Amino acid sequence: MKITCEKKELVQAIQTVLKAVPSRPQMPILSGIYIKAHQNYIELQGTDYEISIICKIKAIIETEGTIVLPGKYLYEVVRTLPGEYVEIKNNDSDNSVNIRSNSAQFNLLNMQENEFPIIEPLKGQINFNLKNDIFLNFIKKTSFACATDESRPVFTGCLMDITDKNIVMAATNMHRLALIKENINYISDNNIKIIIPAKILNEFTHIFNSEIPTDIQISCTHNKISFSYENIYVISRLIEGQFPDYNRVIPKEFKTHVNINKNEFQSALDRVSLISRSGDYNIIHFEFVDNIVRISSDNPNIGKAEETINVDIEGPGINISFNAKYIIDVLKAIDAENFIFSFNQPLTTASITQRDNKNFVYVVTPVRTKTM
Amino acid sequence: MKITCEKKELVQAIQTVLKAVPSRPQMPILSGIYIKAHQNYIELQGTDYEISIICKIKAIIETEGTIVLPGKYLYEVVRTLPGEYVEIKNNDSDNSVNIRSNSAQFNLLNMQENEFPIIEPLKGQINFNLKNDIFLNFIKKTSFACATDESRPVFTGCLMDITDKNIVMAATNMHRLALIKENINYISDNNIKIIIPAKILNEFTHIFNSEIPTDIQISCTHNKISFSYENIYVISRLIEGQFPDYNRVIPKEFKTHVNINKNEFQSALDRVSLISRSGDYNIIHFEFVDNIVRISSDNPNIGKAEETINVDIEGPGINISFNAKYIIDVLKAIDAENFIFSFNQPLTTASITQRDNKNFVYVVTPVRTKTM
Structure with a gap:
């Protein structure tokens, strides 16, 4: 692999993907960011199995290929590089990756890319769109009310209750409940109730933050949800269990x-x-x-x-x-x-x-x- | 005691004195700030026995007296008060102190003021003046080179070596040495060498920080040093021991x-x-x-x-x-x-x-x- 891209874009992409990279990984490979160079872009991936994030940016690709670099170091190294552009190429002979910008160069060890659990797009049965500003307001108005104690998992997430007319988002820790609803044009007959981990929703504030209202394409299966937004793709696990009937609480x-x-x-x-x-x-x-x-x-x-x-x-x-x-x-x-x-x-x-x-x-x- | 003073001045005075108030006091009374109302000012005192700080500000005194309030709470309470002025009065009947500003009022428990180790001014044998900007530059250029490990106490402080022509300040951890000297007009025949704890010198950056060069009056005994600066008075212990001969190291x-x-x-x-x-x-x-x-x-x-x-x-x-x-x-x-x-x-x-x-x-x- 040999590519050149803008430093600023690469820093942003790494920052986005890092939100899925665990600081204490179950397996060493999960501390890595997977980078794939293909056609005229590079795709970065990070996952801790609870949340997976993909971010694509434009790049000049001289040679296609894949590498995995330690996420934390990659971020710190790229962030401090002196130039406007970054060149990344791998060296198969000593299994290192050379990162160069002006007079600075780093040779980071390439992690075993065949061990990285590559993220596959989710094909959900339920699909709908939500504007990012509406979704972020949902999160702001509810997620703070969740429990942080993991003993009853359903209370650590926000319920999304989708009917053909409304989306309701609700969160409770049994001592308080926060609820917000919005009319949507949801084109399906399936009503669904899903519980999304609050920890992951709170990260979205920093990911889905464009100032111009922009669609997020959402897709659900029974235990996973995906969000596609501009050049970013996120998959989160859902919390299984029965959320209390919020109508009875109010x-x-x-x-x-x-x-x-x-x-x-x-x-x-x-x-x-x-x-x-x-x-x-x-x-x-x-x-x-x-x-x-x-x-x-x-x-x-x-x-x-x-x-x-x-x-x-x-x-x-x-x-x-x-x-x-x-x-x-x-x-x-x-x-x-x-x-x-x-x-x-x-x-x-x-x-x-x-x-x-x-x-x-x-x-x-x-x-x-x-x-x- | 019953006084009224400006909130802004009181907050600054508490902040200054708090630097001497330990977060984990050896005795409960040391977590307190002693306040004495006398003539037309109030005097705040805090000490952890290593460093003692007094700060005086103007106040309207209706009744003279003394109180001791928990330093951390006093700071947080006064800082967030809504008005421009603060009224403080003690209530002997329930041993509380009433702090009032506009519509807000607090009744903090008065600590036992007779237990507070009241700070007495130091009468040193060696006395000289230093401008605050020169002294702060001395600290900036040397204190970082001290050891943080307490196993050899002399290396956790900065040497001040005063002769009739020069002041030299030096710090070392045995792997590095930082040294700065300055000519002074020191009117005495006594040459002295003292070691001031770096931890205390580093606090001075936030205390002796007026922008107009201002004299600090310094006074030393064999084991203590005092600094008198504007409305602030500080006493620090000195570190005893033999500092290495810095001239041989260079x-x-x-x-x-x-x-x-x-x-x-x-x-x-x-x-x-x-x-x-x-x-x-x-x-x-x-x-x-x-x-x-x-x-x-x-x-x-x-x-x-x-x-x-x-x-x-x-x-x-x-x-x-x-x-x-x-x-x-x-x-x-x-x-x-x-x-x-x-x-x-x-x-x-x-x-x-x-x-x-x-x-x-x-x-x-x-x-x-x-x-x-």
Whole structure:
């Protein structure tokens, strides 16, 4: 193999593929990036068997061929090269690969390319398109609500529930649920429910990030999903198992609705949680009364914090307590000036919604405290 | 105690004093910052017994008094307060301290102020002044060369050797030595040699950092040193022991002098060390010949790197190898476009100097490699 390509494009391609390269591989070959030179492009591949990524870029191919180079080194070496172009050629005699750019050259050892598990395209039964901006918004609005604890795998992923009219994405850790839906033109009769690992969805923020809305072609089998986007192709495993019925979790109505300025509330919460977060349960109390919310926390080892802000309350006042993290997390996902915090009773589920976006809902269970 | 002060000034004062507050204190009280309100200022103190810092700021004092608050929390709380001013008052009845700014208020538990080891000013026998910019340059040019390993304490500090004409600052880990000297007007007959812990000197970069050259008043006893600078007062312990005679370490002359562009050499070295640094000894080879230096490294597990750059060689060519870190470190301390790398033999000490600053010298021992 002997090729020349633009350094900038190669760095981006390596960066993309590296997201699938494990830092502690089960087998040494998985620490490698497979590179195939063919026609007028090179194709880079990386996989840890959970996620596989292919990225293609243009190159001048003098000799076709394949190599596998240690991913981490390849990235660091190419990133720091002095020139605008990079020449890569393999040397069969000593099994090395020469990487050259201006006055700098590296000879990296070629890993055994026949050991690399080459990624084959997925042929799914269910196929549809989603714009990247819609998909990234789905991820932003839900994936934070997943469990990180692996003991119940279905809670470490986001449910995608696709019918002929809607896509719903939902995530829960049993203490909170985040849900968003969108109308789509999905041309199929098959309704499907799949669970995509949140860990992989979170990587997508950095992969599917073009500013012009661009289609992602999605294809599913019963246990895998693929995403084809510009010059990038990703395959992820799906999580098997039964996701809870999210419709049953969302209360039909609330007695109290509070309209709150997001930035003011978020700043106050950040301050008050300075005291709660080193406690065992990170509990913050909210007292909604007379168009004011008094936010407070109490930690016997450190002290107390208290702050009041003006809000707009419809319905009876309420005293209620939450794990601060469950409120702080959702505020980061809200992109409106105001949000609605809705309640029934101090010990029943509350919700956070945006007035301007009825497609999003967040449901959170309060905490029982000594004073209740 | 009841005071009001500017939030911005208080945050800076806490930040300064926090550098002396240990994250894992030997005694709980040392995690606290002592605050004393007196006349028209408040004085903050922190200490871990190795270093003690006092910082004074203006305040409106309604009631004088003293409190001790947990340093880490005090910083986080005050930093995030919403207003421009902060009111602090203690409440003897429940032993708490109320911190209030606009709509936010915190009640932190007051630590036992009678347990706090209040810092007394040092009355040294040796007293002199140094401008902060000169002192910080001394630190930048030497402290990186100290040992981090505590087994031989004298090598974890910088020697300050003060005579009636000169101050010399030197640091070594026995494989390399960095030295800088400066003429001063020191009005005393006492010559002194003291060793200041490098860990503490490195904090000074963030403390003595005014842009206008400002005097630091320095005072020494046999085992302590104090620095008085603007509204800040620092006391540090000194390291006891015999520092090696640095004059004997610096070769009198060299056979080969190489004039090198610093940025070019630094970039090449950064790249070539990508390969060497995961090896056991981080060794880089330099081949100086025909006004070129070939920089290379070789790691049997990864591969080879090689780069050539143009240089200006006076004297015979040389092949020599160094621990890459020992060269990379000193390049960061050099603030000139070019530097001089000087050699005698492949296994004798080399030096790095600046043509425009004869007061600085760096001496480094090469590494013996298989090929020599």
